[in-house]
Amino acid sequence: MTARPRTPLGSTLQLVAAHAALLLYTLIALFPIVLIVLNSFKTRNAIFRTPYAFPDADTFSLVGYETVFSRGNFPQYFANSVIVTVCALLLIFIAGTMAAHALAEYKFPGNAIMGLYLALGIMVPIRLGTVSILRLVVSLKLVxxxxxxxxxxxxxxLPLAVFILSQFMRQIPRDLKDAARVDGASEYRVYWMTLPLIRPALGTVMVFNMIPIWNDLWFPLILAPSDANKTVTLGAQTFLGQFVNDYNAVLSSLTLSALPVVILYVLFSRQLIRGLTSGAVK
Amino acid sequence: MPSSRKPFPIHIVVFLAPAVIIYTLFMIYPLLDSLRLSLNTVDPATGNEVYAGLQNYQRLFTDALWQPRILGALRNNFVFFAIHMLVQNPLALILATLLSSRFIRGRTVYRTLIFTPSVLSIVLIAFIWRLILSPIFGKALFAPLGITLPPLLGEPATALPTLGLVSVWQWVGVPMMLFLAALIGIPDELIEAARVDGATGWGVFWRIKLPLILPTVGIVGVLTFVGNFNAFDLIYTSQTALANPAFSTDLLGTLFYRTFFGFQLQLGSPTMGATVAGVMFMIILIGVMIYMFTWQRRLLRNTVEL
Known part of the structure; x- marks a missing residue:
């Protein structure tokens, strides 16, 4: 197509209507979150008297945050979430790229069946095996x-990571790898060489896996519920349940728990959205 | 292709082993073992688990104590799913259609902002809305607008639809992104050709765009189905594991949790818990099968006819 068609005059109205609709829904999506953040910086009285106002010199207060830091164990929860998320992503990265490489690179009997086997977990929620997962964890003394x-x-x-990565790895030109083999590189070396080439897909897979792990409530609740091992999501859930009538503390802990994810989202929204669409459209 | 005489190349085994071991041990084995467990029951005399056939499933659907719970959770879960299909997915399609227009400026900004609730944990979303709809803070919020807020989360008739809409509010960004990716993938030439033939905006949408994104419509449907029949966090956080008021918000996920772990006076039972998980597994399996054998096959046939 050479020239873009210009907007017909009559559709200026349509354009305004489209913007109005999008703006309205954006407000609906963000308003509750903004309201929470805004009021977390206010005194208790101001929260109820002027819930829509920005905090000013009279109404500004950090009392909620003080409660969260003195009564909650959030630094510990935060550290636990970081450890769990980073280690799981690292394992997904190592095991996922290795398996994807095997499926994409080598023709061996059972290749298709192995691919299918590893893909089963994309549709079946792992939660349904919880009863046996808990038993397994107990028998491994990992409870x-x-x-x-x-x-x-x-x-x-792993299932979605292997699926996306192996599709991506199939697109890497063979010549590159064969040249390395002619030079005497081992298959492990060839695998190592391909890793920099799949960076775009890797970023997508990592960011896409990070959010469900960070936000999960179910498995922390069942597998690691003690205070020393709580993740942020479970920690916030427990704290909010205990302080449900302390509005300052509730609003502040909600704001604090949302903050790290929102920052990561702002930084990585492109990768996340790409992961979402590449994972499901195929 | 290596001939069957040659030994299986060791490097392939090395590459596959870590993923296959972790995945098999922590996902496939537990799923199968859980299904096996649902066919067992605890012998009261010895305390051992013994094979009992489909007895647990029969008990779940016929016992006077279990039947209302499982049927209630099933009914509620279908209502929850229906709310997502009727509100979330059409809304997502509308937003995606607007965002796919080349004439709209700031599309990326809208898209990113609308998606924000989907990256927050369900726990936070549940508390945010509980706060907004609470009798105290909610009153402070809605009184200036002249609205008297009924206790939406406290009444059995309104609690489930309200939570369904909260869930829609959180997740609408996901199908929106999927629809958007599909809509952007439609070649401009097709739409231009239809316009030259005199098709209006509506005509283009119904006759060109919608048929072309039908595969995505199917995927969104099946993802919604699996997600909804696996939902737990929102109800647990907002209404506790008892799915207040009076079990009116009980989903299969909360019933699974209560059955397995017990809650308050109810004792937990691993075998009955595995049975509820077995029912969820069957429902999700049937949903995915229906999708694969009707929707995908029909699409495949249509492409062949084209």
């Missing part, structure tokens, strides 16, 4: 440890 969560999240993330 109430972060390691249990890491292993379960790795198993949960």
């Amino acid at each position: 109430d440890t972060l390691a249990a969560l890491i292993l379960v999240y790795t198993a949960m993330g």
